[in-house]
Amino acid sequence: MGASKIPAEDIDTILNHIIPHIKQHITIQLTCPTKSPFVLALTGLQGSGKSTWTDALASTLRNKHNYKTINLSLDDLYLDHDDLVKLRETNPSNKLLQARGQPGTHDTTLSVSFFRSLIDSEEISIPSFDKSLFNGEGGRVPSHQWETIATCDIDIILFEGWCVGFQPLAEEKAQLRWEAAGDATCGPAYPTDTLKEHAVEHILGVNRSLRQYCELFMGPKHFNYLLHLDTDNLANVYEWRMEQERALRQYKGTGMTDEEVIKFVKGYMPAYELYLNQLRKGLFAGIEGKGQLRVVLDQRRKIIAIKSIA
Template sequence: MSGTQIIDDKSPICIPFILERLKVHNATNQTRPFVIGLNGVQGAGKTTLVRALASKLQEGEGLQTLVCSIDDFYLTRQDQKALAESHPGNSLVQVRGEPGTHDVQLARDFFTALNHGQQVKVPQYDKSAYSGQGDRVSESQWETVNEPGQPRIRIVIFEGWCVGFRPLAPAEVSQKRDAPSRTLHRHPLDHLTFINDRLRDYDAITDMFDAFIHIDAEDTQWVYDWRLEQEIMLRSQKGTGMTDAQVVKFVDAYYPAYELFSDKLRSGLFPGKPGCQLRLVVGRDRKVKQTIFL
């Protein structure tokens, strides 16, 4: 992710949490897979963590584990263009990223099949297609899981920068926009409300989670620095990459969702199920500074 190697200090905290929640899950669910939602601030080491978790669960514990990303459920390029054209003044939906730019029905169908142990294809998205505008990979290239003769998927890790975000009451959106912010004040209230309203569709997925892991940062604005570091390294290695100004513009497209929805995520995703959420707060060096169970 950057010139500084990211050390995995997170999986040793997460694995015991996962196994304890899995034990509770298995006591009442013998067939349905255990679904973990994982939200990681961009650049905080989420990719490193997910790889470590999948390896330790699959190889160390013998649990058939599937990792999938919310990024693979983005709208097709055609549907994304249609969304952008139908809301030409709303910069939040002109490119993929914010809530509302995912195919939630595809995700619901996918998780429903997994929950019933059915054979299902895992969607894939190619961010490099169409000069970086991106598009969904042809379904013929998607991996199939739960095929006859295959081990049944026991654990699903569903990861992404906006996984677990819950919609706010309209008054909360207005209050956050009126308060001091890095990006929210740049957007008309109705544009922010549109994103918030679209997020309600995501609840159907979030409600399926059996456990949740949140990799948070002491200061969310570090995502700008981390992304800049990533591009600097990319430019040094490949001779190409976004300029510093382009990086800021890129992160600005995502940051409104952080400012809107992070506080609610920090307060707990499962009010009626204490102990099901693990929040790891990292410092500027991406190392865990605080561990919180919710």
Template sequence: MSTNTEIIDDKSPICIPFILERYKNYSASNPTRPFIIGLNGVQGAGKTTLVKALASKLRVDEGLQTLVCSIDDFYLRHEDQTALAESHPDNLLVQVRGEPGTHDMNLARDFFTKLCEGQPVKIPQYDKSAYSGQGDRVSESHWEVVNGPGQPKVQVVIFEGWCVGFRRLSPMEVTFKWNAPSRTLKRYPLEHMNFINERLQDYDAITDMFDAFIHIDAEDTEWVYDWRLEQEAALRAQRGTGMTDDQVVKFVDAYYPAYELFSDKVRSGLFSNKPRCQLRLIVGKDRKVKQTVII
């Protein structure tokens, strides 16, 4: 298997004009509330590279005070994740962090509300290595403050994550997808998929705040397995340690049911009242953009 995982940034030149056009229109009527961009990308497709490029270009080239935050930093505290797992011991989807339902959406709502009001707010941090890889939230005393006294106000927020923008389906839609051919859905009881689906209602409060949305999609979502295998092989070569191929597949398997359930709804468009505010970049196996769609 190839371990060449270098990702060339062919995405920010497409995204920056999309963002700036919408920011210009938005800021004219919203001079104080920051412009919030949701960014979803399948694992391994180049999301991290894109986010870094976008933040750099917006800050340096456009002079915009830009904050990047990840949904990963809103995972439940270790004790709360443990309690969730113990309260649903037969639901494998919530035994570890990852799926919708394993994030602290009360914390997220409070964070984004304060951001939108221009108030000082601390950015949550999460340590994935804590508790032998089970993870835990970093002590609040270490969180960085934005919008504090003497600090410039945040003007643009990029909120990124693999499940950012996922929206709840109707029970009928979940059943239909569960009964259709799939890679992973039938491994789990339907009621366990419904549990994850219902938790997504709590995420809508954040999704509804987005002023624009960028979706790095793949021509074939199953490539996420190959991309993660490549990344981990490169890490093993670099560090001499890392997950085995079997462990990588098991790792991706924990996330893949949500891709199978919720990706179609993301592709069809998040917004009912914000036309042409969603940008979909469809990438090939080489992670390069093959098609651009504005919804």
């Protein structure tokens, strides 16, 4: 299965797990003085098809199940261009902050304001970030161009992002993980042991930023359900992204080379190494009424397992 199309039966299978939680939430909301939409978080590895899954799920929720659904990507919450430039220029030795993506490159004030407005405002404006601006460095779309919608018209918000659902480690544990990592100077063509390619203080900085995200807008208390697109082999991430970029080069004449893809994906690998195992164990441990589903994809992005996480 390619990333461009997800079988309708797969979407229906996934939603069969989620819809009971949505119905329960909406029933509870009928007696709540303060209304809040159902927050369906979607997290997935690079190249797993997060955007395609998000669009398919949102469309099915709207058109088949009649839920008023909006979606937001974590990417739309990036710092604006000038702030991203300032961040990388003030941290020249930190490879994790030389491009947008990592915790620490998003606008936490904007993020908190958006999610609060879902509850305490009559309407919201949905942030948007255009990755094509500034020669591909990206920049925020002017706020007057954002889509505005009445909050009473929202049953579900589908919030997707590559590190959504990740939880920070205790600083000592993150340090120990870094110390135990393998030698980054040798290894396979598609490396999945990359922590030592970064200074420990840079790894710890991302961990601190993730902690702030989770406290403010991205932790388990902020979500009702988490859908996790995972794989049985982490090296698949490289192949998936290469496939996407090759298609871009073929149809648009632009896209990363295979070598550039490897460099790009390696930038995300440290977070996978630190946080994926905990995510697989469960985001909502000890929290009643919430749910998590792990969807395991093979090299061709075909579903090979669906696991409900208690």
